[in-house]
Amino acid sequence: MVIESVLSDLDLSTRHTLASSNWAVQGVSIQRVRDVLEWCADTSHCAQHSPIWVLGQGSNVVFGADFPGTLLLSAIKGVTRVSTESDGDTEVWRVAAGELWRDWVEQSVDAGLSGLENLALIPGTVGAAPVQNIGAYGSDLSQVCVGVHAVDIRTGSARYFTQQACRFAYRDSIFKHPDDANRWFITAVDFRLSRRFHPVLSYPALQKACAAPRSARDVFDAVCAIRSQKLPDPAVLPNAGSFFKNPLILRSEAERLRQKLPEIPIFALSNADAWGVAERESGEQVQRVKVSAGYLIEQAGLKGYRRGNVGVYAHHALVLVRHAPGPGAEIVALSTEIQQRVLDQFGVRLDIEPVVWRGG
Numbered sequence: 001m002v003i004e005s006v007l008s009d010l011d012l013s014t015r016h017t018l019a020s021s022n023w024a025v026q027g028v029s030i031q032r033v034r035d036v037l038e039w040c041a042d043t044s045h046c047a048q049h050s051p052i053w054v055l056g057q058g059s060n061v062v063f064g065a066d067f068p069g070t071l072l073l074s075a076i077k078g079v080t081r082v083s084t085e086s087d088g089d090t091e092v093w094r095v096a097a098g099e100l101w102r103d104w105v106e107q108s109v110d111a112g113l114s115g116l117e118n119l120a121l122i123p124g125t126v127g128a129a130p131v132q133n134i135g136a137y138g139s140d141l142s143q144v145c146v147g148v149h150a151v152d153i154r155t156g157s158a159r160y161f162t163q164q165a166c167r168f169a170y171r172d173s174i175f176k177h178p179d180d181a182n183r184w185f186i187t188a189v190d191f192r193l194s195r196r197f198h199p200v201l202s203y204p205a206l207q208k209a210c211a212a213p214r215s216a217r218d219v220f221d222a223v224c225a226i227r228s229q230k231l232p233d234p235a236v237l238p239n240a241g242s243f244f245k246n247p248l249i250l251r252s253e254a255e256r257l258r259q260k261l262p263e264i265p266i267f268a269l270s271n272a273d274a275w276g277v278a279e280r281e282s283g284e285q286v287q288r289v290k291v292s293a294g295y296l297i298e299q300a301g302l303k304g305y306r307r308g309n310v311g312v313y314a315h316h317a318l319v320l321v322r323h324a325p326g327p328g329a330e331i332v333a334l335s336t337e338i339q340q341r342v343l344d345q346f347g348v349r350l351d352i353e354p355v356v357w358r359g360g
Helices: 033-041 043-048 101-110 204-209 216-230 251-260 271-281 293-299 329-346
Strands: 005-011 023-030 052-055 061-063 067-074 079-084 090-096 145-152 158-162 184-194 239-242 248-250 288-291 310-312 319-322 355-357
Touching: 023 033, 033 043, 033 145, 033 184, 052 184, 061 329, 067 184, 101 216, 204 216, 248 251, 251 288, 288 293, 293 329, 310 329, 319 329
Parallel strands: 023 067, 052 067, 061 355
Antiparallel strands: 005 023, 079 090, 090 184, 145 158, 145 184, 239 319, 248 288, 310 319
């Protein structure tokens, strides 16, 4: 087997957007599907270089410690229109995992397609998008994803996950579940997009910025403007975007919170949110709502808070930032402190959105 790029003693500070000064024993650049098929099919080889982890642009990863194994670096490229459906307006596109998400979204908008415009300017690769079912401004990946192509790292066998098999929920998918986390190397994602413009303007800030959009480009531009104003550029101030999920809590618990915090934002669950909660808890719809994690962090007095080299962004409490070089353990410690403060003050547990390597 020939792999074009094997990197030893990999400096992770340049491989993820939090820029923590940690290291990995080895990185392998996967530029073709056959590379990962052959690499993972050799089980003795895999065992020799374990643990094995998949890394794209690193925009949703926290390295809380050095990585003692091999990182499979997702670099497969390619964008292909697979089919046009019978209505003539709907198209299925296959996008390789190593393509940058923000580039693919803009490419789809430039091609006159609708469906991804609300997800503009999100950092990371296409292969990382299904893992946490990325979402923003009233839309999420599950609404346009047809399926996911992946390779089982444990066996080297290929598998296609239908949209249903992905088990998408709020910032969640089968690829994050304990039994499957980091088991799958995603090679491509299939999208169903439309040539008819179907605006999604449920997010208040987007309604205000784009009250009467005429095309997906109008929404795309508005989302880019909003994100640029609210969120720091990781190249300037290292961060991993929204660090905590908005908690999905019982309606009765939300009303209790409202007594203490009358202005707390409370949102109805989307279909994906509700489906995920129902499957996990009872198989039926449950009476839960979503509350703002950022608001809880801000009310705990932590917006702009700094702990050594890291801190909470002064303009958006959901974003943890790195002010100066240092190890990823600093971010983990800060996130633990935030979780405890919010739990102590408001009785709400915040769950971390990025994938965290804690060592071991």
